Amino acid sequence: DGGITQSPKYLFRKEGQNVTLSCEQNLNHDAMYWYRQDPGQGLRLIYYSQIVNDFQKGDIAEGYSVSREKKESFPLTVTSAQKNPTAFYLCASRLFWDSQNTEAFFGQGTRLTVV
Amino acid sequence: QKEVEQNSGPLSVPEGAIASLNCTYSDRGSQSFFWYRQYSGKSPELIMSIYSNGDKEDGRFTAQLNKASQYVSLLIRDSQPSDSATYLCAVNENTGFQKLVFGTGTRLLVSP
Numbered sequence: 001d002g003g004i005t006q007s008p009k010y011l012f013r014k015e016g017q018n019v020t021l022s023c024e025q026n027l028n029h030d031a032m033y034w035y036r037q038d039p040g041q042g043l044r045l046i047y048y049s050q051i052v053n054d055f056q057k058g059d060i061a062e063g064y065s066v067s068r069e070k071k072e073s074f075p076l077t078v079t080s081a082q083k084n085p086t087a088f089y090l091c092a093s094r095l096f097w098d099s100q101n102t103e104a105f106f107g108q109g110t111r112l113t114v115v
Numbered sequence: 116q117k118e119v120e121q122n123s124g125p126l127s128v129p130e131g132a133i134a135s136l137n138c139t140y141s142d143r144g145s146q147s148f149f150w151y152r153q154y155s156g157k158s159p160e161l162i163m164s165i166y167s168n169g170d171k172e173d174g175r176f177t178a179q180l181n182k183a184s185q186y187v188s189l190l191i192r193d194s195q196p197s198d199s200a201t202y203l204c205a206v207n208e209n210t211g212f213q214k215l216v217f218g219t220g221t222r223l224l225v226s227p
Contacts, residue, residue: 031213033215040123048212100209104161105161106158
């Protein structure tokens with residue numbers, strides 16, 4: 001089955017720890033995105049990538065880092081510099097990075113909680 | 116940052132009625148619009164995309180686009196309790212890299 005797989009589904013982080021959220025897609029999509037969702041709020045863009053070894057900061061990139069070493073993988077690291085990381089993290093992908101008329105599909109999400 | 120506005124709701128409708136969800140956007144250059152459904156605790160699921168002015172129908176769902184008024188809507192006919200969810204409007208920001216900007220969503224409650 002083609003799709004986007006995020007892991008883990010739930011993640012608990014201690015203060016001062018870095019944690020990495022996994023996102024893998026087998027749709028052969030060019031573009032990949034990370035969004036953050038807080039209760040009662042819309043999705044806010046953290047980072048996005050159009051091709052391997054290239055990625056751009058979104059609207060709330062501070063305290064996060066990403067890599068895109070393979071087309072199918074776009075992991076997100078939440079660093080200790082992110083002061084309020086508790087949120088629902090969503091990974092998405094689109095077939096083309098430069099076409100408007102391309103639908104985005106989401107993984108199942110990772111719920112991160114600071115303990 | 117371009118803006119996408121939605122009424123947070125909740126919008127309450129009885130089973131079998133038509134639910135009307137609305138979205139306005141600020142970027143006049145936007146050409147592509149998407150509606151997602153999100154159940155509580157789950158990820159967004161694409162319902163419809165619309166690229167041209169007018170109506171686009173898919174089963175019980177109809178998306179309506181009016182670029183002159185910068186307005187896009189979603190109609191759900193014969194609403195079912197299973198339609199109870201938050202509906203997110205997404206607008207493609209027409210820059211070099213096509214980014215999606217999301218509204219905060221409208222919560223829909225369909226009562227039996």
